[in-house]
Amino acid sequence: MQFIIQRNRLISSVQHVMRAVSSRTTIPILTGIKIVADHDGITFTGSDSDVSIESFIPVEEDGDQLIEMKSPGGIVLNARFFGDIVKKLPMDTVEITTEDGRHVLIKSGKAEFHLNGFDPAEYPHLPQISNEDTFSIPSDLLKTMIRQTVFAVSTSEIRPILTGVKWEIKNGQLICVATDSHRLARKTSPVDVPQEVHYQTVIPGKSLLELSKILDDNDQQVSIVMTENQILFKSKNIHFYTRRLEGNYPDTSRLIPTDYKTNITLDGKLFNDAIDRASLLAREERNNVVKLISMGDHLLEISSNTPEIGHVSEEIPIESLEGEELTISFSAKYMMEALRAVDGTNIMISFTGAMRPFIIRSAEDPSILQLILPVRTA
């Protein structure tokens, strides 16, 4: 194997596939990145037990020559060393040459690195995925859907299924739901599949976080292939494979109330900042609880009290309150994360009572819903 490659493209591919490489693996070859060069281009692969990532660099793209391919071949190189080396090379191009099956020379300007490698034939095969159950969504929308739901997954392994986000295709819609059983995030988006298609899968939250870091912020389509065990995300030059979580995801539809006793409309930023301040004195105790009290149609009081430290209160104006007056306590952290996900200017919050879950929506975007369970206080 011998080729000369543009260094910035090499850095970006190596950084992408490194996201799948774990330094704590017990399988030595999985600490490496597999590099396979053929006449079309070079494929880089990184993998651990949950996620595998392939990044492809074509020999030529949009008329630019990215690679000068001298002879095809392959090698597996330690991800950490290889990643550090390519970042610090002195010139804009790099020449990589296998010296025999197990060693490689990395040359840029006057700097020459000889690195030990593994035989690529020993690298585990990625799953073969046929193109059944495929649909596609734009890259930026996919990132948004992940951002608006993934933070609400459980971080506890007590119910492993809740560490994932449920993806369901139903009535031509993709519905993403995450819950840790104290709060829930749901995002819906139309997708281009026949109305009668219906299936669902649960994707590890960690995998989705890694995926969203790799995806571009543009409207290029990402195709998504769901199979029995794996989900494959395919963008232009990247294949991202993740396992799915096994088990039954709880039915969350009944959690979401359908009639409300109090509806409040208010400015999201104003509300968020007041919650943030009130939470400053609340974080030591009781999971960061703040209290909200309605004061007629145009004012809310946000407060918090930790006897050893002090107490805080603030009145903020609201646009409207419809229905009953209300006193309710909830986690400031959950509320701020929900507001960040909804990210609208005008926020609607709908309550059914001090001890019932309440929902937060954007007045501008009905596709996103956040639900929080209140906290019982004295």
Added chain:
Amino acid sequence: MQFIIQRNRLISSVQHVMRAVSSRTTIPILTGIKIVADHDGITFTGSDSDVSIESFIPVEEDGDQLIEMKSPGGIVLNARFFGDIVKKLPMDTVEITTEDGRHVLIKSGKAEFHLNGFDPAEYPHLPQISNEDTFSIPSDLLKTMIRQTVFAVSTSEIRPILTGVKWEIKNGQLICVATDSHRLARKTSPVDVPQEVHYQTVIPGKSLLELSKILDDNDQQVSIVMTENQILFKSKNIHFYTRRLEGNYPDTSRLIPTDYKTNITLDGKLFNDAIDRASLLAREERNNVVKLISMGDHLLEISSNTPEIGHVSEEIPIESLEGEELTISFSAKYMMEALRAVDGTNIMISFTGAMRPFIIRSAEDPSILQLILPVRTA
């Protein structure tokens, strides 16, 4: 006590004095910031056993009113909570009012924080320092002197005296020296004291690091008062007290060679980058060692070898080599830190043999000297 203050000035003073507050102290009142308001302005104080910091905000500065003083007084407030609160207040001004000797109301816009405090009479007194042994240097030069030496102090408590930087006044010069016994940094600067004045002190490296974060990057004079136990740095509105380290600082003058067998002049950045690359494969073993081999008058080879991982070599051009050819090994980390401290374009390195300390200087600035002990290699 009651006053209204500009929030940005309050934030900056609180952040400065918080650098002296340790959350791990066993004395509860030292987790707080002392606030004392009189008709001239407000003094904030933070302290732990090593460092005390006072920051003063005058009622008026350069014709701007910074404080509206309603009544003088004092309180001690938990540093962490108070610091977080002032950062997140909604308006540009803050009103602070003691409600009785132990409680305070912090008000900004509609946000009201009631915070428990301590009686300021219970706060430990700072040392009384008379103005003996005073000299002054510009703030930016003081920062530079700290940056060019403090990184070389020992991080081990085996010889506590080496965790400090020796400051010596002699022949009208301030000489700062730090060493961890593997390398040494020395910076000299003329100061405005009589030629016959001679004294020295050892200042904890950690204190100097904190001081340099507070100092402004301008040429305002900082006066320095050295006493038996304490050193006081006085800038415009800040008093920074640190204890001195007790014990005898070793005589380092004999370490520095006076005659050399090989003198190399080269480009600092080119050299640093090559060392950085060579160290990539060296960090696992033997304290990050790279090897330098002279190749005639105009080339150096920098290399490193870790059998399990690989080896690297690079040739770099040099401006000149005078004297004997040379092969020497040293810590890449020490060399890169020394080059960063010298920060000149043209670097001179002077060797007296493969096993003798060598020195690194800037061709442009003779006031700074770095010394490194080589490493024995096979």
